[in-house]
Amino acid sequence: MISIKQINEKDIDLCYELDSNTISLWSKKQWANEFKKEGTKIFGLLITNLVIGICVIQVVLDEAQINYFSVNNKFRKKGFGSFFMSYLIKKCEKLNLKKILLEVSQGNVTAERFYSRFDFFTVGIRKNYYKDGSHALLKEKKLTTK
């Protein structure tokens, strides 16, 4: 059974483990900092009790910034990422937020295509943003408030 739940600080090891097995973005210390950030909500995508995806969102005023979004390699291309993203978009709309922002590496073709399907458009570029020298594309999706 698939479900989505909000994750709290006691599940930090879970987040770190999933990240280590996917994109290795943050250390355990960085994950700990995310949980402390004002306006941050962390969601897990689960199959029964197994966490297969994580999303970190930070709400500032009427905008949400996706700071982390990843699905475990073994579960990709099965529609789970889309299910998770659709849930988050609806959640942000219910909160009456105006837009969702995120950053994605210019070389990350899979993620770029994924976000395009959800009408995220490039609104800026940060040159040499990542450790490997690749540029970050700033993407934005406008929300329809209910």
Ligand SMILES: CC(C)(COP(=O)(O)OP(=O)(O)OC[C@H]1O[C@@H](n2cnc3c(N)ncnc32)[C@H](O)[C@@H]1OP(=O)(O)O)[C@@H](O)C(=O)NCCC(=O)NCCS
């Ligand atoms: C981007 C990411 C979240 C997508 O997750 P996902 O679970 O694979 O997403 P989906 O399965 O919903 O969609 C991915 C593709 O699989 C296709 N797909 C979905 N179900 C399918 C199925 N049953 N059979 C065949 N293809 C399928 C989708 O149409 C989509 O195709 P596209 O690449 O043409 O858009 C995932 O690749 C990921 O975690 N990447 C690493 C982290 C990352 O880059 N994050 C973004 C930067 S912060």
